[in-house]
Amino acid sequence: MSTQAAAKRNAGAGDDAFYTIPGKGWVSDLGDLANPAHFTAPLDLKNFATDVLVQKLHDMVLIRTTEEVIADMNAAGEIKCPTHLAIGQEAASVGVAAYLRKTDRAFGCHRSHSHYLAMGASVDGLMAEVLGRVDGCSKGFGGSMHIYGKDVGFYGSVPIVAGTIPLAVGAAMAAKMDGPRGTSGLDVGVAFFGDGACEEGVFHECLNMAASFKLPMIFVVENNLFSSHLDIHLRQPSDRIARFADAAKINCASIDGNDVVAMMEASEKLIGAARRGEGPALIEAVTYRWRGHVGPDENIDVGVRRTAAEVTAWKQRDPVARLCKALEARGYTRAQFEAMQQTVRTQVEAAREKARLSNWPPEHMLTGTVYAAPKKADSKPVAVTPTVRLNYGTAIRAAHEYLLANHPDVFVLGQGVWSPWYVGNSMTDLDKQFGKNRVVDSPVSEAACTGAAVGASLAGYRAIVIHPRIDFMILACDAIANQASKWAHMLGGQDRAKVTIRGIINRGGEQGAQHSQALHSWFAHLPGLRVAMPATVADARDLFIASVLTDDPVMFIDDRWLYAQEDDLPPARDLTLHDIKPAIRREGHDITLVAASYSVKLAMDAAEILEAKGVSCEVVDLRVINPIDHSVAAASVAKTGRLLAIDGGWTNCGLAAEIIAGVTERVDWKVLKATPARMTLTDAPAPTSQPLEKLYYTTPEQVVARVQSILKG
Ligand SMILES: Cc1ncc(C[n+]2csc(CCOP(=O)(O)OP(=O)(O)O)c2C)c(N)n1
Numbered sequence: 001m002s003t004q005a006a007a008k009r010n011a012g013a014g015d016d017a018f019y020t021i022p023g024k025g026w027v028s029d030l031g032d033l034a035n036p037a038h039f040t041a042p043l044d045l046k047n048f049a050t051d052v053l054v055q056k057l058h059d060m061v062l063i064r065t066t067e068e069v070i071a072d073m074n075a076a077g078e079i080k081c082p083t084h085l086a087i088g089q090e091a092a093s094v095g096v097a098a099y100l101r102k103t104d105r106a107f108g109c110h111r112s113h114s115h116y117l118a119m120g121a122s123v124d125g126l127m128a129e130v131l132g133r134v135d136g137c138s139k140g141f142g143g144s145m146h147i148y149g150k151d152v153g154f155y156g157s158v159p160i161v162a163g164t165i166p167l168a169v170g171a172a173m174a175a176k177m178d179g180p181r182g183t184s185g186l187d188v189g190v191a192f193f194g195d196g197a198c199e200e201g202v203f204h205e206c207l208n209m210a211a212s213f214k215l216p217m218i219f220v221v222e223n224n225l226f227s228s229h230l231d232i233h234l235r236q237p238s239d240r241i242a243r244f245a246d247a248a249k250i251n252c253a254s255i256d257g258n259d260v261v262a263m264m265e266a267s268e269k270l271i272g273a274a275r276r277g278e279g280p281a282l283i284e285a286v287t288y289r290w291r292g293h294v295g296p297d298e299n300i301d302v303g304v305r306r307t308a309a310e311v312t313a314w315k316q317r318d319p320v321a322r323l324c325k326a327l328e329a330r331g332y333t334r335a336q337f338e339a340m341q342q343t344v345r346t347q348v349e350a351a352r353e354k355a356r357l358s359n360w361p362p363e364h365m366l367t368g369t370v371y372a373a374p375k376k377a378d379s380k381p382v383a384v385t386p387t388v389r390l391n392y393g394t395a396i397r398a399a400h401e402y403l404l405a406n407h408p409d410v411f412v413l414g415q416g417v418w419s420p421w422y423v424g425n426s427m428t429d430l431d432k433q434f435g436k437n438r439v440v441d442s443p444v445s446e447a448a449c450t451g452a453a454v455g456a457s458l459a460g461y462r463a464i465v466i467h468p469r470i471d472f473m474i475l476a477c478d479a480i481a482n483q484a485s486k487w488a489h490m491l492g493g494q495d496r497a498k499v500t501i502r503g504i505i506n507r508g509g510e511q512g513a514q515h516s517q518a519l520h521s522w523f524a525h526l527p528g529l530r531v532a533m534p535a536t537v538a539d540a541r542d543l544f545i546a547s548v549l550t551d552d553p554v555m556f557i558d559d560r561w562l563y564a565q566e567d568d569l570p571p572a573r574d575l576t577l578h579d580i581k582p583a584i585r586r587e588g589h590d591i592t593l594v595a596a597s598y599s600v601k602l603a604m605d606a607a608e609i610l611e612a613k614g615v616s617c618e619v620v621d622l623r624v625i626n627p628i629d630h631s632v633a634a635a636s637v638a639k640t641g642r643l644l645a646i647d648g649g650w651t652n653c654g655l656a657a658e659i660i661a662g663v664t665e666r667v668d669w670k671v672l673k674a675t676p677a678r679m680t681l682t683d684a685p686a687p688t689s690q691p692l693e694k695l696y697y698t699t700p701e702q703v704v705a706r707v708q709s710i711l712k713g
Contacts, residue, residue, distance in 0.1 A: 040317055043261050043326035050330045053323065056098060056260050058340055060090035060320045063114045065344045066123055069352055070113070070130055070144075071296035079130050081143030082159075084111040085291045088258075091319035092222045092285035093118035093192065095263020099271040100153055103181065105171035105459050106190035107164035108157030110145050111222075111289075115157070115192045121149030127351040133358035139492020140361040141369065146490040155458055156491055160482050161227075162200035165191045165219070166451020167483060169206045172217035172280070173452055174459035177411065177437065185275030186216040189455070193220070196227025198241050202478070205448035207248040210280040212443060217280040218271055219245075222257060225286075226306070228293040245282040257285025258319040261326075288314040361492070369493030370528050371627065372551035374578040387570050392540045393563040396426040399544035400464075402572040404434045407462060410548060411438045413453055414466025414502070415446075423468050423504065424563055450476035450501060454484045454553070457499040462548050470503035470557065471517045484553035485528035497553045500544075505597070505648070506560040507686060508693065516686035518649045520597075523555050524626035524658070530554040530577055531626040535585075535600035537567035539623060546575040559598040559648070580623055582632035588616035591642035591707055594633045594659045596622040599646040599698075606703035615707060625655055633659065634666035641673035642710055646703060651680040674710050679703060 045053060067087050073079045086093070089111075097118035100106060108115040113126060121137065129136030130144045138148045145159040155171065158164055172189025180186050197203055198221060210217040221241045225232045232239045245252035251273055253266035263285060270281035290311060292299025300308045324337050390398055403410045416422025418431045418441040431439040442449045446467060453465035467473040473480070484497040507516035524531045530552050534543045540558060547554040554577065585600060586607050593603040600621045607617035618640055620633045637643045645659035656678035664676055679698055687696055 040322075043259055043322050045261055045326050045330070046265060048261060048264065050327065050332065053261070053327060054332060056094050056264070057320065057323050057327065057337070058344070059094045059097070059118055060260065060323070061341055061344050062123070062348070063090045063093070063117045064320060065341070065348045066117060066126065067113055069348050071291065073130075073352070075296045079144075081130060081132065081145070082294050083130065083144040083296075084294050085296070086111050086114040086222075086289060088290035088314060088318070089222055089224060089287045090114055091260035091263050091323075092220070092257040092287055095260045095285070096190070096192075096218070096220050096267045096271075096283065098264050099267040100188070100190065102151070102153045103187045104153040104190060105155050105168065105175065105187065105455075106153055106192065107155050107168040107171070107455070108147070109161065109164065109193045109197065110157070110159035111194065112147060112157035112192065113144070116147050116149050116154050119149065119154045120152045121147075121154050123348060123351040124354055125149065127348075127355035128358045131355045131358070132360065133355055134361045135355070135358040136492075138490065139365065139494065141365070141492040142490050148491045148494060150495060156487070156495070158483065158490070160478060162193060162197040162202050163451075163478055163483055165193060165197065165203055165206045166448045166479060167455030167458065169210050169215060169217055169448060170452030170455025170457070170463070171459040172210065172215040173213065174456040174461050175216050176213070177461070180275075180277075186277060188216045188218050188271055188274050190218045190220060192222065194227065195221060195223040195225065195232055195241055196235070197221070198244060199227070199235060202447040202451065204244070205443070205445035206451075207244060207250070207280075207282070209443055209445055209448045209452065211248040211250050214277070214279040216274040216277070218274060219280065219282040221282065221284050223284055223286050224289045226289070226293070229299075231306075240284070242282060242284045250279060251281035252284065253281070254284040255286070257287030258317045258322065260319055260323050288317070290315060365492070369489045371530070372488070372496055375551065375576060387568060389566055389568050390537055390541070391425075391564060391566045392534075392537050392558070393425040395537045395541035395569065396544055396558060397428060397430065398569070398572065399541040400427065400430055401433070402545060403462075403548050404430065404438060406574075407549070409460065410462045410464065411440065411456070412464040412466065413440045413442055413449055414464075414468070415442050415444060415449070415472075416468045417441050417466060423466060424560060426558070427466070446472050446475040447479060450479035451483065453499045453501070454479050454487070454497045457497045458487070458495060462498050462500070464500045464502060464548060466502045468504055469506050469515060470519050471514050473501070473503045473519070476501075480523065480529065480553075480555070481526055485526040488552070489528055496551050498551050500547045500554050500556055502556045502558070504558055504560060508561065508697065510688045510690065510693065511686070512688040513685035518681070520557050520625060521647075521649045521654045521658070524628070524655065526626070528553065529626060530624065531557065532577065532580070532624050533557045533597040534623070535562070535595075535597050535621050537565050538569055541569060541572060542575055543577075543580065543623065545572060546577045546580055549574055550577040552577075557597065561598050562601060565601070577624060582623055582629055583621045584618060584632065584636065585621045586617065586619040588618035589640055590616045591644060591710060592618045592620060592633060592636040592640045593644050593646060593703070593707075594620045594622065594663070595646040596625055596655065597648065599648050602698060602700055602703055603646055605700035606707065609700060609704050610707055615711065617707065622659075628658065628662060630659070630662035630666055634663045637663050638667045638671050641671050643676040644703075644707060644710060645676070645678040646698070647678070647680045648698070649681060650683050651678070652683055654680055656680045674713055677706065677710055679706055
């Protein structure tokens with residue numbers, strides 16, 4: 001297969017099609033990718049000034065020299081983290097970065113040293129980072145794959161292929177909400193990624209969403225014809241990524257990515273159009289990496305990888321040498337080039353020596369960056385919502401109303417938020433009250449929307465993303481589990497995703513296995529993601545406000561079975577989750593029932609029935625299940641001697657198991673009068689037929705029976 005694919009590239013059998021979007025796109029015809037003439041022809045320097053081009057030459061040399069030094073340190077075993085080198089691809093990032101400014105919002109991928117350096121971030125910071133030192137650009141928490149330079153507009157890179165594309169789309173949404181910067185137009189969101197990323201679904205969701213919302217978003221694909229070991233012809237029906245821009249009806253350029261002038265020309269036009277509000281663009285830079293997928297080796301003739309002849313051919317298309325040669329026609333000399341190379345090498349070697357002297361991150365940072373430090377919320381009551389009778393659903397609406405009215409940085413994105421029924425009564429008419437720019441209904445793209453909310457939060461907004469059913473949220477797991485929950489930690493606590501991800505548990509009524517799940521335990525397993533689960537009408541409002549105003553990613557999970565509960569609430573006020581502790585909802589002395597969300601109601605209903613039978617239950621409502629505070633439940637069990645954990649999720653590895661472990665670790669076993677017990681869903685997906693549903697879900701009567709049996713011993 002490898003020979004066939006290489007032959008296809010070398011014999012000119014590649015996909016020749018190129019892309020024009022009538023009246024919209026600016027496209028250059030590369031012709032046959034395999035024809036070396038397209039990559040070795042003398043560069044046309046157009047009208048670009050010589051000093052500008054010499055600066056671009058410098059930037060490419062800086063990237064190459066830095067990566068060569070990193071490669072040597074990697075080969076010598078000094079750098080241990082995986083390094084993905086872009087040697088040979090320098091023109092792509094330098095050409096795009098030429099038209100970016102510090103207020104733009106660029107995100108990278110696993111191969112991002114070049115993006116970071118092209119945007120002007122510090123070599124010292126990169127060197128210390130790849131050595132895992134505290135002076136690194138990510139404080140020694142990122143290694144080569146998580147690098148950060150927000151001061152120059154480089155928001156961060158991650159090794160989850162395509163993972164940052166939706167984040168950049170969200171940052172572009174934020175840029176659009178910010179509005180133009182004087183006469184210089186909008187800031188842009190930028191995602192740098194490879195051809196392999198275009199095989200991920202989220203890339204297509206993002207193209208669609210950016211195009212539909214007409215966002216100032218630049219998709220930069222460095223098509224180096226490989227994804228780790230596999231040739232593009234073995235993965236895609238065409239070797240030209242630009243074809244996807246056609247489907248999204250956006251501007252695009254598919255160009256020789258080893259020609260920095262062509263890259264600059266395309267970037268100037270397409271970034272310029274985005275700044276003017278003309279919408280997103282895709283820039284495809286066709287290029288090639290000289291080294292293997294990861295590490296310093298060239299990976300020649302191994303398995304399905306490339307041949308020596310192919311690597312040699314591409315080295316003849318060297319973007320640095322091509323620009324250098326073209327500049328000679330303008331009087332730039334070889335001696336000047338060599339002097340510049342020497343200056344750069346001295347700079348990079350000095351950075352390496354400095355990095356070697358830097359310290360390791362201190363031990364306290366291991367846990368110290370996971371959550372934001374407590375911050376006192378403004379305790380001044382703001383009487384937007386007078387004391388009113390609300391139900392659980394309208395209390396969530398009241399929280400949104402309060403936040404949108406008092407916090408201009410809050411916005412909402414999600415499916416069904418303009419609908420009168422999609423999310424119950426929790427969003428009714430908020431779009432009419434606050435405008436469709438702050439309450440944004442979305443395409444059916446959970447991954448893109450959630451990632452976009454994360455990205456917008458990194459760009460200065462308190463973003464709320466809504467999933468009308470928690471089941472649908474599973475499609476957004478990368479944004480939640482890989483990105484939001486880890487963002488602060490992997491960048492050494494320098495930035496945080498202030499995003500609230502709302503998932504609704506909406507079950508019963510014969511909706512079946514994929515419309516009934518309670519997945520809170522999954523998410524509570526993730527360090528860095530707070531999980532709030534309101535059980536009462538007051539908490540439906542206040543925990544939502546606290547979730548949004550906490551400087552961490554928070555999952556807020558509400559339950560449609562609680563929507564009918566009513567209560568009188570005083571005016572809302574600013575809160576954070578640091579203000580929230582587990583609550584004793586009912587005092588008692590025979591047994592402690594510990595639960596969250598709907599299970600608290602079950603416990604309360606059961607406690608009432610039991611009281612008539614002479615049994616006194618204490619009910620603890622956890623309210624927040626990650627990070628979980630076991631202290632209140634443990635103190636209660638120390639008093640009652642008995643524990644029943646009740647949870648609406650499945651048994652295995654669930655919240656109830658965590659409650660039992662967390663409480664029993666904290667009480668002297670001698671105080672226990674009975675074995676701690678749990679009531680959960682049986683480990684089966686939800687049924688649809690009525691009799692089986694009755695069997696499946698826990699009732700207050702079943703809780704009563706279980707408590708009685710525990711008391712009997
Ligand atoms: C979601 C995901 N799937 C698979 C991988 C493993 N992986 C790491 S890099 C890579 C290749 C990506 O290729 P491409 O996007 O073309 O970028 P390139 O490496 O060529 O720069 C793969 C498959 C990953 N990191 N993330």
